[in-house]
Amino acid sequence: MLAVGRSRRPWAGFGLAWLAGFAGFGLALIWIVEPFFVDPDRHAWMAPFALILMAGGLALFWGLAGAFAAWGGSRPLARIWLFALAVLALEALRGHLFTGFPWAMLGHVWIGTPVAQIAAVSGALGLSALTLALSAGLATGWVRARHGRRWRAGLSGSLVVAVLAAGWGWGSARIAAPMPEASQVRLRVVQPNAPQALKWHPDHAQTFFDRHLDLTGAPAPDGRAPDMVIWSETSVPFFLDNATGGLDLAAEAADGAVLALGIQRRESAPGGPAAYFNSLAVLDNDGAVSAVYDKHHLVPFGEYVPLLGGLAGRPGFEWLSGFAARALTGYTPGPGARVLELGDLGRVLPLICYEAIFPRHSRAAQRPDWILQITNDAWFGDWIGPFQHLAQARLRAIEQGLPLVRAANTGVSAVIDARGGVVQALGMGRAGTLDADLPAALEPTPYARWGDGPWHIGLGLGIFAIAVSRWRQNRLTRRG
Numbered sequence: 001m002l003a004v005g006r007s008r009r010p011w012a013g014f015g016l017a018w019l020a021g022f023a024g025f026g027l028a029l030i031w032i033v034e035p036f037f038v039d040p041d042r043h044a045w046m047a048p049f050a051l052i053l054m055a056g057g058l059a060l061f062w063g064l065a066g067a068f069a070a071w072g073g074s075r076p077l078a079r080i081w082l083f084a085l086a087v088l089a090l091e092a093l094r095g096h097l098f099t100g101f102p103w104a105m106l107g108h109v110w111i112g113t114p115v116a117q118i119a120a121v122s123g124a125l126g127l128s129a130l131t132l133a134l135s136a137g138l139a140t141g142w143v144r145a146r147h148g149r150r151w152r153a154g155l156s157g158s159l160v161v162a163v164l165a166a167g168w169g170w171g172s173a174r175i176a177a178p179m180p181e182a183s184q185v186r187l188r189v190v191q192p193n194a195p196q197a198l199k200w201h202p203d204h205a206q207t208f209f210d211r212h213l214d215l216t217g218a219p220a221p222d223g224r225a226p227d228m229v230i231w232s233e234t235s236v237p238f239f240l241d242n243a244t245g246g247l248d249l250a251a252e253a254a255d256g257a258v259l260a261l262g263i264q265r266r267e268s269a270p271g272g273p274a275a276y277f278n279s280l281a282v283l284d285n286d287g288a289v290s291a292v293y294d295k296h297h298l299v300p301f302g303e304y305v306p307l308l309g310g311l312a313g314r315p316g317f318e319w320l321s322g323f324a325a326r327a328l329t330g331y332t333p334g335p336g337a338r339v340l341e342l343g344d345l346g347r348v349l350p351l352i353c354y355e356a357i358f359p360r361h362s363r364a365a366q367r368p369d370w371i372l373q374i375t376n377d378a379w380f381g382d383w384i385g386p387f388q389h390l391a392q393a394r395l396r397a398i399e400q401g402l403p404l405v406r407a408a409n410t411g412v413s414a415v416i417d418a419r420g421g422v423v424q425a426l427g428m429g430r431a432g433t434l435d436a437d438l439p440a441a442l443e444p445t446p447y448a449r450w451g452d453g454p455w456h457i458g459l460g461l462g463i464f465a466i467a468v469s470r471w472r473q474n475r476l477t478r479r480g
Contacts, residue, residue: 017066114171251287294334
């Protein structure tokens with residue numbers, strides 16, 4: 001911020017901010033190389049290019065913010081605060097542009113602290129706004145101190161401390177408030193710990209399926225049988241349309257409990273190629289498929305290839321098939337978010353993997369009783385990626401005031417309460433189960449009612465007003 005504050009030319013502000021963004025995103029997204037090492041002989045060469053392109057591309061948002069600040073501000077302090085405003089606006093845009101990628105938002109630094117409770121009112125963008133305001137406040141104090149205005153510098157520092165203390169105190173009080181009593185619904189989350197390199201291998205797929213069955217049917221530690229068993233994303237090695245025998249075994253292992261599992265689904269099209277879906281299926285107490293949800297927000301270059309997907313497998317374009325988990329064709333997106341009615345188990349909003357990083361996907365027209373995320377974080381390796389993914393799931397729970405249950409293939413599986421607290425978790429690289437009662441939901445939070453709409457309107461109007469003001473000032477300067 002200080003460097004951008006000293007930048008009087010847009011290109012200088014762009015360059016400095018882009019370098020800062022490139023360094024930050026490069027560190028935060030280092031896990032992006034992990035999928036390329038699942039099959040290193042074919043894909044490892046792509047890893048450094050993927051990281052550089054991802055970090056460099058996301059850093060463009062920061063670069064544009066730096067250029068805007070240098071163009072719009074006539075003094076260092078003005079440029080500092082304009083930079084903060086522009087970064088926030090572009091962070092909101094980053095969550096939507098080209099399907100969106102709101103990973104490594106500035107506000108995520110507060111997850112795991114009481115300050116994160118502010119998201120119940122403001123969402124993740126509010127936490128980013130707080131982070132930028134505190135940073136700009138410290139930068140303002142530094143500039144004022146350098147110019148000999150020590151009492152004003154002290155005032156800036158005091159305001160930063162006061163705002164942070166207020167947020168921390170309010171969050172602590174919210175966490176300490178009594179929670180409603182947990183429901184009587186007993187859940188079992190199954191974590192098979194199937195490494196991605198072995199998961200679909202013909203010599204190992206049956207072993208991992210049998211592990212699911214064994215963990216599902218294992219006696220509960222307290223002797224209380226689960227009402228619902230949850231398996232992770234793409235947990236079985238067969239398609240839903242050809243899964244009768246496998247589903248019978250799964251239902252038998254569940255022993256009368258409802259079973260939710262991640263499974264691929266295939267739909268044939270007359271005269272055309274089949275469509276494939278990354279889905280969640282629910283088997284009722286009798287083992288019949290009672291509900292299906294198809295993932296609708298797919299991972300670009302992971303589950304489909306934007307624009308060029310139709311070329312995969314054609315002569316000269318065979319390399320494209322390596323980008324999509326469903327080779328050659330990729331997956332087809334489902335129709336959208338939906339709440340599943342599960343009787344005594346309540347209304348559940350399913351999210352598959354990547355969908356949980358988008359705050360908007362956790363808001364449904366019909367408010368659910370809880371959120372269910374199934375994921376296969378084996379793609380992320382075992383370093384920081386899975387833990388970042390878990391942290392964002394915790395933030396979704398805070399935003400909505402709803403419990404979130406997370407079933408992850410290799411970890412971290414977790415039961416999360418409506419204030420984002422981890423009730424139980426099963427760590428990385430472990431096979432096992434979580435047996436827990438479903439935590440209670442809270443009343444709808446302000447963010448659950450409003451979403452990011454007020455932020456989008458306010459930021460849009462603010463950037464527009466500043467741009468118009470600067471344009472008019474430039475016209476008057478040229479005339480003068």
